[in-house]
Amino acid sequence: MAFEQARALGFIYALAMFFILAYLWHTKRWTRRIGWVILLVTLAFGFLIFSPIMPWQFQSLILGDARAVGGPLVVAAVGLIVMLALSFLFGRFYCGYLCPVGAAQELASLAPISKIKVTNKVWPGAIRWIFFILFIGAAYFFSFGLLRLFGIRDFFLLLLSAGFFIFLVIIAISLFLYRPFCRFICPFGALVSIPAMGSLFKIRRTDACISCGKCEKACPTNEAKSGDLKGECYLCHRCLDVCPTQGALEYRRAGAAEGKEGTK
Ligand code: SF4
Ligand code: SF4
Incomplete structure (x- = not known):
């Protein structure tokens, strides 16, 4: 199976786990240990098949890069819409547990190190929407994917580039600031926050x-x-x-x- 096609497995995993997590939370069967296991499995999916990384899928879709998507663009679009719809039903379980980028930051945040709390609610979201506009502009006018700068791909594919170390710095920041990439940068996170509100x-x-x-x-x-x-x-x-x-x-x-x- 080609590496690109194997990514579909990540989507199937995310889809199934979305319902399982909602069930566990609703029936109060969720435990912290279950949460840790799911985060670790998600992280393994990220390293093994670079999936289900929706921010990267979103970027590939915006760039019209079918090869990076691993299938027809319309399939990627449907996948993103399904994740947004599930977030409208059940909240941000995708971000909380099923995104390898989020899982890496969440696991880092569990370190017993005192945290800096950003009490302003407006600024993180505003910065992320500004990045969202830049992200769309860079893709539309320069066919450039801004997420490449943050090393998500290089990190999970273990390519020891500058990007790899940039993402490593993001993980290090997550030790004392909760989910810096998700809250200040992620364009998919910006989109998901809308259905999650309702x-x-x-x-x-x-x-x-x-x-x-x-x-x-x-x-x-x-x-x-x-x-x-x-x-x-x-x-x-x-x-x-x-x-x-x-x-x-x-x-x-x-x-x-x-x-x-x-x-x-
Ligand atoms: S905000 Fe973005 S990076 Fe963070 S968990 Fe959600 S999709 Fe992943
Ligand atoms: S993000 Fe805040 S409101 Fe949501 S589960 Fe965590 S502590 Fe509770």
């Missing part, structure tokens, strides 16, 4: 919440306040881990438990 299933507060604020302190992306839309929620589980009140935070549909919900 996702049907998301973490919601219930009337059991005692407003202690622990989840807000623990959230690395400032998405744990009541009323936050969760467009930048990577379903990392940190808010649920620190919540002292059972049932105060639940991953569920709006109105799924009538009379239970105090805030969203």
